[in-house]
Amino acid sequence: MIWSEYLGVFLYCLSQVSAEWNTKDFMKREHSLIKPYYGSGIEIPFWHFTGSTIVTPNYIRLTSDLQSKVGAIWNSVPVNVRNWELQVHFKVHGKGKDLFGDGFAIWYAKDRMKEGPVFGNNDFFHGLAIILDTYSNHNGPHNHQHPYISAMVNNGTLHYDHDRDGTHTQLAGCEAKFRNLDYDTHIAIRYEKDVLTVSTDIENKAAWKECFQVKGVRLPTGYYLGVSATTGDLSDNHDIMSVRLFELDMPDDPQADEDRSNIVPSATFFEPPRDHVEDPKPSSLSGFKVFILMLVGSIAVVACVVLGIMFYQKHHENKRKRFY
Structure with missing residues (x-):
């Protein structure tokens, strides 16, 4: 009995050692970004940053x-891996209570370091974008609140309509109140057997809570990971x-042995496009001009009332004279 117990312990330890050396069970260091961020000097190993990005000991802003x-x-x-899961620990916060923006995007894209209008990255991209949109002052009909998380797969021909949250090209989306929270916030993007789960x-x-899942998403290998953000007004x-x-x-x-290095990003499912309704055009009048127009209108209303009273009194006086 004693020898069988020792044998069981030995086999268990051997299984743990084998699991430890199975690199597929562990984080891919060359594609990960964790503290401490700096390597030798001021560069971050395997990562490049652009624009207004600031690297601090506790976060990358x-x-x-x-x-x-x-x-x-x-x-x-x-x-170059076929099936993967990307986990991002992030924080979005600011002074704004009612108006804030714009948001950030997590990329699996063919081209890197290309600044553009889609949350800091270029439009008409190739690959996958997971967009965390916080801009809450849209005029168009979107049928959702903000912040909002959505996914877009692009083969280089689609335009991201920022003013309408990309709802005409998104795969799926969900509302997610991740802004100005006092605790940690995370997102997981899982790509497994052509199924995208966020x-x-x-x-x-x-604990993870599913935001959405989309089947039939085909992504090539050999693309790059990135995160970009932008602010406007x-x-x-x-x-x-x-x-x-x-x-x-x-x-x-x-399909584990399939060569995916040259396939075109695609998806068999898109949410039905929503009606493209033009936003109301803002008034070209300044605040002072609006005030003057309101003042003139008020004077005109008062003048009409006074003239009406005077006309009524004159008419009533003439009517009384005819009786005498």
């Missing part, structure tokens, strides 16, 4: 809570604490 800022951080090593941990429960701090990529061990994947 893509934009400060200031207007017209653009920042990004990009992995310098292409991702989950969040924003309720301080240390409205602003926020967009902070990244960590990025972790895990390769998923899928021994039963029937």
